[in-house]
C-alpha cells in the first residue's frame with residue numbers, strides 16, 4: 001500500500017467523520033491551502049466554494065490572520081479562563097462589545113457554535129431563577145420550525161429538523177415549537193408581508209398560550225441554514241423581536257452561520273432594522289467566521305441586565321454554572337481580532353456588500369437552469385434547491401450529483417438535503433468562473 005492509499009484507508013477506517021456513512025466514505029484529504037484554493041494529497045486543486053463549511057470567510061493562509069496567530073504563539077498559546085485571562089482575549093471581548101452595541105456588553109467564550117447556544121440557554125434559565133419574582137414555571141424554550149442550533153442534546157432539543165432529532169427523541173427535552181417561517185413556501189395568493197403577518201400571528205398565539213413558561217425565544221437570524229437556507233420573510237425577525245419586547249420575553253439570536261460579515265452586515269439581524277427600530281436581542285451567539293475559520297471559538301454576547309442577575313456574594317451561589325476548557329483561548333482570540341481588523345480594513349463590510357450584489361445576480365441566473373426548484377441568497381450566502389426526483393433515490397440525489405459534477409471541474413461544495421449551499425470566501429473574485437462551473441454542473 002503506498003502512502004496515499006494508506007492515508008485514504010486510515011481516513012476511512014480510523015477517523016470517524018461527522019454526518020458521514022463510514023461504510024461508503026470517500027472524502028478529500030487536503031494537504032494544504034492558499035487563498036480560496038484547497039490542494040489535496042495528490043496535488044489536485046479545488047475552489048473552496050463552501051468556505052470549509054461556512055467559516056473560512058477570507059480563505060486560507062490569510063496573511064493578517066497567520067501573522068496574528070504567530071505573534072500570539074510567541075507569547076502564549078493557552079491560558080485557562082477560570083481565574084485567569086490574557087490581554088488578547090480581553091481585547092477581543094471589548095471589540096465584540098463595541099461592534100455589537102445595542103446594550104450587548106458582556107461576552108462568554110466557548111469553543112463551538114452549539115456550545116455558544118447552550119451557554120445562552122443556560123444563562124437565560126439561570127437568569128430567571130436569580131431575579132426577583134416567581135419565575136419557576138419558566139422551563140421551556142420557544143423555537144422555530146426546522147430550526148438548527150447544533151448537535152449537543154440541548155441544541156438538538158431546540159432543533160426542528162426531524163432527521164437530526166428522531167434517533168435521540170427520548171433524550172430530548174420538550175420545547176414549544178412554532179411553524180417554520182419560510183418566505184418561499186406560501187400560497188400564490190399571499191404576499192410576503194401577508195405571510196410574515198401570518199407567522200407572527202402564530203408566534204404571538206404561542207407566546208400568549210405559554211405566558212410565564214418561556215425561558216427564551218431562540219431563532220436563527222434571517223436564514224435557517226441547515227433547514228436548507230430557508231429565508232424568513234422580511235420583517236419576521238423584527239416582528240418576533242417586537243413580540244418578545246412587548247411580553248418581556250428573552251430573545252436569543254443564533255448568528256453562528258450568518259454573522260461576522262457573511263451577509264454584508266456584521267450581523268444578519270441588521271438587515272431587519274429599519275429607521276427607528278434597532279433590534280436588541282438579549283443574547284447573540286457567534287461562531288464559525290468569528291476566527292475566520294482558523295480555530296475553534298464561539299462567543300455568547302449578552303446584556304448588562306442579564307449580567308447583573310448573576311452578581312452577588314460568592315456564598316449566594318449566583319455565579320454562572322458553566323465553562324469550557326478552551327473558552328477564551330488566546331490563539332483563537334488573536335485570530336478573532338485579526339478578523340475584526342479585516343472587516344474594518346482590507347475586506348470591509350462595504351466591499352463584501354458590493355461583491356454580494358454580483359453574487360446575488362449570478363445566483364438569480366441559475367434560476368433558469370432545468371432541475372432547479374428555487375434559488376435563495378443573502379449577502380455572500382446562497383443556495384440552489386434542486387427538484388426532488390423520488391424515482392431516483394429521493395432526498396439529496398440531485399444536489400449530490402451537482403456537487404460531484406462541480407468537484408470534477410475543481411469546485412468543492414457540500415450538499416445539504418436537496419440544496420447546494422454556495423458560500424465562497426467573501427474575498428473570492430472570479431465569480432464568473434465559479435458560476436459557469438455551477439450552471440454546467442446543474443445542466444449536466
Ligand SMILES: Cc1ncc(COP(=O)(O)O)c(C=O)c1O
Nearest residue numbers: 112113114148149150225256257
Ligand atoms: C445556525 C447554526 N447554529 C449552530 C451551529 C453549530 O455550530 P458548531 O457546528 O460549531 O457547533 C451551526 C452549524 O452549522 C449553525 O449553522
